[in-house]
Amino acid sequence: MVSRDRRRAATLAEIKAAARRLLVSGGTPAVGLRAVARELGLTPPALYRYFPSHDALISALIADLYDELTTALLSLQAGDIELGERLYLLANGLRDWALAHPAEFGLVFGTAVPDPEDGEHEATPGHQAAMRFGGLFKELVAQIWHQQPFPHPADEELGTVLVEQLTAESEHFHGMPAGAIYLSLNYWTRLYGLICMEVFGQLHWVLPDAAAYFEAQLFEIGQALGLDCPAPE
Amino acid sequence: MVSRDRRRAATLAEIKAAARRLLVSGGTPAVGLRAVARELGLTPPALYRYFPSHDALISALIADLYDELTTALLSLQAGDIELGERLYLLANGLRDWALAHPAEFGLVFGTAVPDPEDGEHEATPGHQAAMRFGGLFKELVAQIWHQQPFPHPADEELGTVLVEQLTAESEHFHGMPAGAIYLSLNYWTRLYGLICMEVFGQLHWVLPDAAAYFEAQLFEIGQALGLDCPAPE
DNA sequence: TGTTAACTGTTAACGGTGTTCACTCTAGGC
């Protein structure tokens, strides 16, 4: 006989799996409490033994998706691969995942992040998963920097305010200088912005297929980090 | 006695005003059919005399917000202002509007755009309003280009596929070459991406206040278009 | 001017949602 909390863990996983299934088939609005319960042959109130609310279920699903994405991107970089190539794989992997799972991407990255300086939000599993995901990028960029520092704007070019804010983040970037963090942040914001626009269809009223544009942009933003990504055909 | 369709137009405006009020106070989920009706002292079915569905009401609201934003940005550029300064005002005006009306911005730009090559979507007022808004930017960039062409990547650097796609859009950019359209598109995607990330809180886990970063980015992307935006302090 | 048709609003109802409460039953721990 399986132990009781083992059974509980199994049911919990089944719930999230069902929610995931509904998400991919019908988008975010399709993953309702009653729908999930129906999928498992349960009555809606039964789910409250596992999640305090519908929102909590969604949050848990988001955290799971973060982790899935993180491990997927990690596995892409397995083996003995040059650091620049790794970043290229990370960027392309993120885009591929986003395009292959638009509903999941929309749920994870289209949902507003919790309040700025709201207390006790650091303990939430979703936040931790997001941090793990963000760390993936920070870590890689810091490695690239320490292997071969790339030219970066001087503090005077950025302005004192920005330099102060960037150096405050220096510890998270393994002690990189403000200018280098600035370029890394550029890489991230441009990558994130591009993928969001492509997935949410904000781009295909000017570019029906954004693959070539994405590739060109990847080359451009990689150059800023001293990488020679594969040049466009 | 006011004519009947005048009265009808007034009620229609009141409905959208109430919806707008609910939007700013409680975000997108707060603007429900019943809530709007309550706001006007009507019963929910009465709204069906004015909108075929709740979705239609939301779409009309989006179209209105597009137009409001368009005229607001247009008025910013009124008078005898240099073209580069105009683009700077446009970018900053968009950001200011987004930060001042986060709920509206989320509704307008966070909502997925209608299907790619879906037929008859061109007649929808929301689409037309979006086109007017997009035209604002295209028009200005084309003016800048024709006043003083900026250096742009050659076709060989972009790759044949991308060049083909960009030249297909040439007519919308007053006959600009592919490389120049590419740089203009960069301006737009980076601006849009930055504002989205800031408004949706995707940025303040690394930058508590993104104003300085935005300013620096604006300078950077303006340079690519041959403009000398105000340099950071 | 009287009739008619269209328009605007109502009430009642249907099926859907998340959520709570009181209850039953079953499995584990002492």
Added chain:
DNA sequence: GCCTAGAGTGAACACCGTTAACAGTTAACA
């Protein structure tokens, strides 16, 4: 072997978007 904690149920509540049938007002037309 009792007894308690946990899993699950059914009924109910308040909300949601939507539809149908109905009533009052207002404009148009013979």
